[in-house]
Amino acid sequence: MSTSTEIAVLGAGMHPWGKWGRDFVEYGLVATRAALADAGLSRRDIQYVVGADTIRNGYPGFVAGATFAQALGWSGARVASCYAACASGAQAIDIARARILAGLCDVALMVGADAAPKGFFKPVGGDRPNDPDWLRFRLLGATNPMYFALYARRRMAVHGATLDDFAAVKVKNARHGLANPNARYRKEVTAEDVQASAVVADPLRLLDICATSDGGAAVVVSSLDFARAHGVPDPVRISAVSTVTPTFPKTVIDLPDFATDSTMTVPEPQRPFRSAIAHAAYEEAGVGPEDLSLAEVYDLSTALELDWYEDIGLCPEGDAEHLLRSGATALGGRLPVNPSGGLASFGEAVPAQAIAQVCELTWQLRGEAEGRQVKNPRVGIAVTQGLFGHGSAIIATR
Amino acid sequence: MGRLVRRPAVDGWFTTDPVRLVGTRCTSCGTPYFPRNELACRNPACTGPKDGSELEEHPLSARGRIWSYAGNRYRPPPPHVAEEPFRPYAIAAVELEEERIVVLGQVVPGIGVDDLAVGMEVELTVGTLYADDEAEYLIWQWRPVNGASGASP
Numbered sequence: 001m002s003t004s005t006e007i008a009v010l011g012a013g014m015h016p017w018g019k020w021g022r023d024f025v026e027y028g029l030v031a032t033r034a035a036l037a038d039a040g041l042s043r044r045d046i047q048y049v050v051g052a053d054t055i056r057n058g059y060p061g062f063v064a065g066a067t068f069a070q071a072l073g074w075s076g077a078r079v080a081s082c083y084a085a086c087a088s089g090a091q092a093i094d095i096a097r098a099r100i101l102a103g104l105c106d107v108a109l110m111v112g113a114d115a116a117p118k119g120f121f122k123p124v125g126g127d128r129p130n131d132p133d134w135l136r137f138r139l140l141g142a143t144n145p146m147y148f149a150l151y152a153r154r155r156m157a158v159h160g161a162t163l164d165d166f167a168a169v170k171v172k173n174a175r176h177g178l179a180n181p182n183a184r185y186r187k188e189v190t191a192e193d194v195q196a197s198a199v200v201a202d203p204l205r206l207l208d209i210c211a212t213s214d215g216g217a218a219v220v221v222s223s224l225d226f227a228r229a230h231g232v233p234d235p236v237r238i239s240a241v242s243t244v245t246p247t248f249p250k251t252v253i254d255l256p257d258f259a260t261d262s263t264m265t266v267p268e269p270q271r272p273f274r275s276a277i278a279h280a281a282y283e284e285a286g287v288g289p290e291d292l293s294l295a296e297v298y299d300l301s302t303a304l305e306l307d308w309y310e311d312i313g314l315c316p317e318g319d320a321e322h323l324l325r326s327g328a329t330a331l332g333g334r335l336p337v338n339p340s341g342g343l344a345s346f347g348e349a350v351p352a353q354a355i356a357q358v359c360e361l362t363w364q365l366r367g368e369a370e371g372r373q374v375k376n377p378r379v380g381i382a383v384t385q386g387l388f389g390h391g392s393a394i395i396a397t398r
Numbered sequence: 399m400g401r402l403v404r405r406p407a408v409d410g411w412f413t414t415d416p417v418r419l420v421g422t423r424c425t426s427c428g429t430p431y432f433p434r435n436e437l438a439c440r441n442p443a444c445t446g447p448k449d450g451s452e453l454e455e456h457p458l459s460a461r462g463r464i465w466s467y468a469g470n471r472y473r474p475p476p477p478h479v480a481e482e483p484f485r486p487y488a489i490a491a492v493e494l495e496e497e498r499i500v501v502l503g504q505v506v507p508g509i510g511v512d513d514l515a516v517g518m519e520v521e522l523t524v525g526t527l528y529a530d531d532e533a534e535y536l537i538w539q540w541r542p543v544n545g546a547s548g549a550s551p
Contacts, residue, residue: 120472120474127477129408137478138479141487142474153516154465154466157515201469202468202470248441253500253502258433259499259502261429261440262431263498264498266441266443
């Protein structure tokens with residue numbers, strides 16, 4: 001395994017997900033304090049602060065790096081703010097990693113936090129008739145769950161997925177989240193509960209679709225040399241961060257698209273977008289799906305978790321339902337997926353989510369995931385579909 | 399009250415007579431685009447000038463087969479404007495055979511998810527998105543071709 005692209009995770013911290021009604025900066029600060037304490041470092045040790053932006057909290061959200069740096073007390077550290085939709089947190093980690101691997105800094109802090117409004121995500125305000133995100137609401141009324149529903153229905157038609165399979169994903173993830181102190185929903189859910197919940201975007205029901213949440217997550221990362229000098233010779237390592245774009249022609253309609261690219265003149269790429277994101281991470285880390293001990297996947301809907309099984313290579317295309325039904329992806333199974341409880345138990349706090357996934361990989365690989373610990377994990381992957389052509393895959397090892 | 403003016407809810411994306419979606423097409427490599435792409439051909443293998451001069455207006459086929467579909471049960475948030483009271487409707491992603499492109503659209507009122515199937519043949523039409531004091535705003539919609547039934551994908 002290559003060591004040239006590895007960095008150490010020294011600290012992980014979160015503010016619990018929920019609907020707390022407070023400012024996103026507070027969630028980010030609580031997460032940061034926890035991550036610093038976990039790393040055994042102080043604010044003054046941080047040389048680089050990267051904030052994952054939120055677009056729903058005004059100007060401070062657009063410059064999240066500086067917002068968190070100010071709240072922590074200006075220290076003269078270098079700073080960056082970045083936005084990549086659901087992949088924002090992964091992109092924050094990627095640019096800090098690049099700076100560390102280039103030798104430009106030793107230790108960096110990444111923070112993402114959000115305070116989410118109630119109900120469907122909608123475009124930010126103002127009339128913007130050239131913005132496809134504004135137009136898809138205006139002309140189609142195509143909310144995010146409607147896109148998830150299109151994928152779900154396609155899966156039912158092509159691979160024979162059933163509503164019972166979708167419910168089984170929710171039941172599994174709800175059970176995983178029971179013991180997670182940072183999860184918003186910590187309650188058993190039965191298949192009957194899912195079936196009894198309202199249809200929102202047919203065929204998906206309310207309990208098939210992830211909620212929007214408040215939450216904050218932070219990680220402290222460093223060079224392996226810094227970790228060793230800091231007394232951590234065997235840290236959890238991030239060995240790959242993939243943020244590849246799709247390859248033309250992109251053949252799946254991602255929100256906010258009105259249409260796919262045409263395959264009339266150029267054949268479909270060998271790997272569709274989500275699969276390509278994971279593949280690039282495997283190549284970079286020098287591992288494959290067969291090496292995985294666990295996976296955190298972006299279950300925006302229950303049905304989408306099944307798509308991910310195939311995209312990250314846990315099974316051949318069309319076999320995800322079998323893999324789920326076999327119990328392999330539940331805690332205690334061969335390859336637990338979303339041991340944290342996933343978005344099903346958290347809801348989505350967009351810029352915090354990819355960082356929260358890395359927190360979970362870190363705690364799992366250290367053996368500290370109390371009540372939801374995967375047995376003897378060595379390699380974990382965390383993936384997001386950032387949409388709009390952004391997405392991410394992160395591989396962590398121990 | 400007089401008859402309202404009928405006008406497209408978006409300019410330049412479709413025509414009403416005949417009913418066609420209007421995109422663009424690269425004259426160098428032949429790749430079609432919808433919604434209209436006037437900036438530059440996006441095919442990396444295309445050897446055209448890629449300054450927009452290679453793109454010409456191109457009406458798309460008016461028929462295709464359903465790639466997938468979904469039912470909207472709740473009123474979407476603004477900037478969507480829907481008639482009162484809100485009536486659930488379906489959205490279909492339709493693959494145009496000739497252009498090999500999948501295009502979203504609302505399904506005509508009265509046709510729900512139970513009437514649709516992946517692989518079903520549909521055709522383009524126009525319907526009302528909303529109306530205000532000045533006009534009735536039109537949008538493209540998909541409707542099953544007469545006699546069409548669900549086919550396997």
